[in-house]
Amino acid sequence: MPGKVIKVKRQEQLGFSERLYLPAIVKGLMITGRHFFRNLRGFVTGKNRTDFVVQYPEERVDYPDAFRGMPVLVELENGEPRCVACGLCEFACPTDCISIIPGEIEGARIERYPEVFDIDMSRCMFCGLCEEACPEEAIVMSREVEIGSYDRPSMVFKKEQLLVPEPLLKRRLDFLRAEYERQDEPRKPRTESQS
Amino acid sequence: MAVPDRQAVAARHNQRAIEFLREGGDSLVTTKVESLFNWSRKYSMFLYPFVTACCGMEFMSVAGPRYDLDRFGCALPRFSPRQSDLLMVVGTITHRQGPILKKVYDQMAEPKWVMAFGACTCSGGPYNNYAVVQGIDTIIPVDIYVPGCPPRPEAVLEGLMKLQARVQNERVPADGRHKEIDELQLPVIEKPVA
Numbered sequence: 001m002p003g004k005v006i007k008v009k010r011q012e013q014l015g016f017s018e019r020l021y022l023p024a025i026v027k028g029l030m031i032t033g034r035h036f037f038r039n040l041r042g043f044v045t046g047k048n049r050t051d052f053v054v055q056y057p058e059e060r061v062d063y064p065d066a067f068r069g070m071p072v073l074v075e076l077e078n079g080e081p082r083c084v085a086c087g088l089c090e091f092a093c094p095t096d097c098i099s100i101i102p103g104e105i106e107g108a109r110i111e112r113y114p115e116v117f118d119i120d121m122s123r124c125m126f127c128g129l130c131e132e133a134c135p136e137e138a139i140v141m142s143r144e145v146e147i148g149s150y151d152r153p154s155m156v157f158k159k160e161q162l163l164v165p166e167p168l169l170k171r172r173l174d175f176l177r178a179e180y181e182r183q184d185e186p187r188k189p190r191t192e193s194q195s
Numbered sequence: 196m197a198v199p200d201r202q203a204v205a206a207r208h209n210q211r212a213i214e215f216l217r218e219g220g221d222s223l224v225t226t227k228v229e230s231l232f233n234w235s236r237k238y239s240m241f242l243y244p245f246v247t248a249c250c251g252m253e254f255m256s257v258a259g260p261r262y263d264l265d266r267f268g269c270a271l272p273r274f275s276p277r278q279s280d281l282l283m284v285v286g287t288i289t290h291r292q293g294p295i296l297k298k299v300y301d302q303m304a305e306p307k308w309v310m311a312f313g314a315c316t317c318s319g320g321p322y323n324n325y326a327v328v329q330g331i332d333t334i335i336p337v338d339i340y341v342p343g344c345p346p347r348p349e350a351v352l353e354g355l356m357k358l359q360a361r362v363q364n365e366r367v368p369a370d371g372r373h374k375e376i377d378e379l380q381l382p383v384i385e386k387p388v389a
Contacts, residue, residue: 056349123320126343147342147350150339152330152340
């Protein structure tokens, strides 16, 4: 006979208070009630809340640094986009939601600028490939996600709607620079044990 | 989000109400009852989740305890179109799925609303090809679009609040459901930019 059979002792006979049934219910309700009143007090006084719910319009969670919301254009101090309308983001976009018409400034150091820069947010899938392709750090993913709308034309964001001042995007830009620095580090040569 | 000037909106509403009454329109009582009905409708939506693809995961996270749709009175999924008010189209609709969606929409009783949840339902999203319907509004009328791939729970809740603002201002049947959007009192939400 393999092994040794251990007989587990279970409480098959209910105790007196359990057989009465009501004390057990009260015990259970006390646990529920404790949580309820603790959170009720937390809502009133604003501290020691233990519930899991995010009370959305009033409070919200902080997204991690790598979070990708809708893509926006970096606005310089003079109110112009940093974009030079090279079209790499348009080319990299897997959903073809970016459309750029470049314009020309006579005699300037950077003579190209986007005359039209539309992003169709109803198609965009927030993949971040445009940000990765951009050589100028001109298009970055923001933290904005609430772009619900009543009709389709208003989901196509124009250049003026996409422009965001650079200081507001600092967190994302810092994250990107650190990320690229990390990627540019020379790889360690492989040792025998790793391969 | 542009917030309309409330006083100007109220003045326009009053002006329109006076003109409406002069023309011998509805009485004050029926309009008040209608706004009471709308108020109760917007906070007790039974939704029909038409879940076909990966957005369903995000729908679960919205309906779950962390972002609780129930706080907006919208968390009783009815898996029968006859009992539901809000058709949530969640996920890619292919051309084979199209007739089914149309049938479900037709089976719903009035008043009914449709939310396009995710990029695929809004416009076809990344699937710009022969197999996928390029936006469900080519099949059924859509009241609120929530783009995103998939949309964050915050985006869905904001869309739901916008839909509630629309429901509150509905007139049945003459004026129809299409109020001017700039007259709606839209939810004011503080958003982080970056």
